[in-house]
Amino acid sequence: MTLRYLMQRVGSLILVLFGVSLLTFAIIPLIPGSPARVRLGVQATPESVAAVERQLGLDRPLPVQYVDWLGGIVLHGDFGESLITGTPISGEVARRLPATLALAFTALLFGLLIALPSGIISALKPGGRRDLTVSLMSQIGVSVPDFWMGILMILLFAETLDWLPSSGYVPLAQGFLPWLSHILLPAATVGIISGSIMARFVRGAMLEVLRNDYVRTARAKGLREGAILVKHVLRNAAISVVTIVGLQMATLFSAVVVVEIIFAWPGLGSMALNATLQRDYPLLQAAVLSAAGAFVIINLLTDLSYVLLDPSVEYA
Amino acid sequence: MPEAGRTETGSLTTTPSRGAGTKGAAARFFARFLRHRLALAGTLIVLLLTVTALFGGAYAPYSPTTMDFSAQFAPPSLAHPFGTDEFGRDLFSRVLHGAAISLRVALIAVGISSLVGVTLGVLAGFLGGWVDELTMRFMDVLFAFPAVLLAITVMAILGRGVGNAMIAIAIVYIPIFARITRGAVIGVRGREFVTAARALGVRPGGIMLRHVLPNATGPIIVQTSLSLAFAILAEAALSFFGLGTQPPAPSWGRMLAEGRAYLGQAPWMGIFPGLAIMVSVMGFNLLGDGLRDLLDPRLK
Numbered sequence: 227m228t229l230r231y232l233m234q235r236v237g238s239l240i241l242v243l244f245g246v247s248l249l250t251f252a253i254i255p256l257i258p259g260s261p262a263r264v265r266l267g268v269q270a271t272p273e274s275v276a277a278v279e280r281q282l283g284l285d286r287p288l289p290v291q292y293v294d295w296l297g298g299i300v301l302h303g304d305f306g307e308s309l310i311t312g313t314p315i316s317g318e319v320a321r322r323l324p325a326t327l328a329l330a331f332t333a334l335l336f337g338l339l340i341a342l343p344s345g346i347i348s349a350l351k352p353g354g355r356r357d358l359t360v361s362l363m364s365q366i367g368v369s370v371p372d373f374w375m376g377i378l379m380i381l382l383f384a385e386t387l388d389w390l391p392s393s394g395y396v397p398l399a400q401g402f403l404p405w406l407s408h409i410l411l412p413a414a415t416v417g418i419i420s421g422s423i424m425a426r427f428v429r430g431a432m433l434e435v436l437r438n439d440y441v442r443t444a445r446a447k448g449l450r451e452g453a454i455l456v457k458h459v460l461r462n463a464a465i466s467v468v469t470i471v472g473l474q475m476a477t478l479f480s481a482v483v484v485v486e487i488i489f490a491w492p493g494l495g496s497m498a499l500n501a502t503l504q505r506d507y508p509l510l511q512a513a514v515l516s517a518a519g520a521f522v523i524i525n526l527l528t529d530l531s532y533v534l535l536d537p538s539v540e541y542a
Numbered sequence: 543m544p545e546a547g548r549t550e551t552g553s554l555t556t557t558p559s560r561g562a563g564t565k566g567a568a569a570r571f572f573a574r575f576l577r578h579r580l581a582l583a584g585t586l587i588v589l590l591l592t593v594t595a596l597f598g599g600a601y602a603p604y605s606p607t608t609m610d611f612s613a614q615f616a617p618p619s620l621a622h623p624f625g626t627d628e629f630g631r632d633l634f635s636r637v638l639h640g641a642a643i644s645l646r647v648a649l650i651a652v653g654i655s656s657l658v659g660v661t662l663g664v665l666a667g668f669l670g671g672w673v674d675e676l677t678m679r680f681m682d683v684l685f686a687f688p689a690v691l692l693a694i695t696v697m698a699i700l701g702r703g704v705g706n707a708m709i710a711i712a713i714v715y716i717p718i719f720a721r722i723t724r725g726a727v728i729g730v731r732g733r734e735f736v737t738a739a740r741a742l743g744v745r746p747g748g749i750m751l752r753h754v755l756p757n758a759t760g761p762i763i764v765q766t767s768l769s770l771a772f773a774i775l776a777e778a779a780l781s782f783f784g785l786g787t788q789p790p791a792p793s794w795g796r797m798l799a800e801g802r803a804y805l806g807q808a809p810w811m812g813i814f815p816g817l818a819i820m821v822s823v824m825g826f827n828l829l830g831d832g833l834r835d836l837l838d839p840r841l842k
Contacts, residue, residue, distance in 0.1 A: 238682075241682075242679075245679065245680070245683030246683055253695065258701070365827065366820070370816075370820050371795075374798060374812075380805060476688065480691075483688055483691055483694075498691055502698040517691055521686065522686045
């Protein structure tokens with residue numbers, strides 16, 4: 227990997243994060259009314275609202291407020307205080323970010339467990355019955371609303387069969403099984419959806435590789451199909467699969483936000499919605515900024531991983 | 543919500559042709575369209591949705607908001623094909639009425655985002671330089687937010703309600719229209735017919751409208767269909783969260799949110815509205831995918 231490419235990517239990452247921080251900061255000046263009024267309630271006098279605004283620093287010029295706000299986050303991890311509870315937000319973010327990431331990665335694992343076998347199977351016999359089943363599944367995966375999928379999972383596995391809890395979260399520290407039983411339904415909900423979408427791309431990647439001359443040569447040499455598949459096809463398709471995962475991260479992250487809300491999963495997505503419903507704007511800012519930040523960094527890491535995986539990809 | 547709609551639809555560009563296709567080309571396209579089973583299935587679903595949105599309300603057996611406490615939580619039957627809810631309202635009638643809400647929000651939201659996105663994309667691609675740089679960096683920033691989170695944030699600023707939901711959904715999908723259009727415009731910008739028009743003294747505005755934009759219509763049409771699918775999903779999600787369409791209006795997402803509280807008691811409340819969303823979304827997805835196949839010159 228050339229250093230120049232790395233620098234370029236990190237440079238544009240910083241630029242995007244700067245833009246993200248500006249937009250996120252803009253939430254408070256853009257909302258009608260003042261955060262001080264949220265804290266004090268509707269009956270507050272103009273004097274007390276003004277006093278709280280001074281206390282929150284909202285009477286200063288916007289650029290000063292922005293620099294102060296961003297400086298606090300970057301230098302001290304300080305997101306300010308919740309308007310509703312008055313507690314520091316950084317503790318909340320530190321609790322919720324790991325929960326969101328855990329859900330996202332478990333869901334991705336689920337998705338790959340679905341996408342890889344079904345994509346490979348359908349590529350082996352394009353147009354066959356299994357292929358059509360997989361493409362129907364994909365079509366449903368793209369079209370099914372993620373929150374409805376969550377409802378159906380709860381209906382089946384929690385309400386009807388009573389196998390798994392319908393909501394909530396148990397930290398991994400309190401034991402693997404309780405943790406697993408809580409993460410299973412939300413992760414499966416996201417995983418089934420993104421897995422059935424990814425299956426289509428895995429199929430495409432496989433077909434692309436199967437068309438190559440070296441596959442034909444391997445067949446001509448009399449290699450068994452199984453050996454060809456493992457040695458020649460899967461290894462070469464692996465690079466495209468990383469690309470697919472990278473592209474899928476966006477869908478995955480969005481679905482995680484929604485599914486967190488359905489399953490009362492204490493992550494950043496449910497934090498953002500609760501903050502919006504309660505008009506706790508600093509909390510919303512923190513949720514949006516940390517989720518977008520994590521998202522942008524994961525995207526960068528996927529991009530960089532191509533270069534490590536595929537020596538023939540050169541970025542100047 | 544639908545992030546997939548914000549990924550590029552591919553680099554397809556229609557073959558450069560100055561006026562729209564001749565009569566023969568249109569007929570050929572239509573013939574191929576009829577043979578494409580997925581596109582046809584998508585069209586039929588979209589037609590069904592449109593007819594339901596236009597006339598479904600008028601032919602619904604019950605009013606969508608009238609409560610009947612003698613028929614609370616009635617399971618699906620001949621009188622109530624989709625059952626009733628906690629207020630005894632007929633779910634089938636509510637689902638029929640919901641079609642109009644869904645389709646209206648989707649059409650307006652996608653209308654706004656395609657208009658703004660295409661304009662930005664044409665300007666960025668055609669003018670290049672700092673206009674391009676500035677526009678596309680701003681689009682990158684919008685892309686950095688997970689779609690639902692961006693929509694929720696916009697709703698936090700604008701406030702709840704169906705009108706604001708349209709604006710929020712539109713903003714989420716502006717970047718993808720801008721990117722696609724810009725890509726297509728850059729693809730034709732250096733072509734001979736554009737240079738020729740420029741040499742003939744056609745003004746930049748005229749070149750954009752008459753020579754550049756028509757050649758970007760293929761990808762834009764495909765993206766419009768896919769975005770309509772995602773806009774339906776997005777409206778349902780926002781209403782589900784309580785931010786979009788407000789009660790008692792029978793929005794599909796809202797109905798699912800109400801149904802969630804009674805899953806054990808009345809599972810049908812959590813099933814039929816979701817089914818309606820899925821089928822409608824699938825219609826626009828199939829249509830979009832089909833159009834992409836048909837418009838891709840490599841597959842002709």
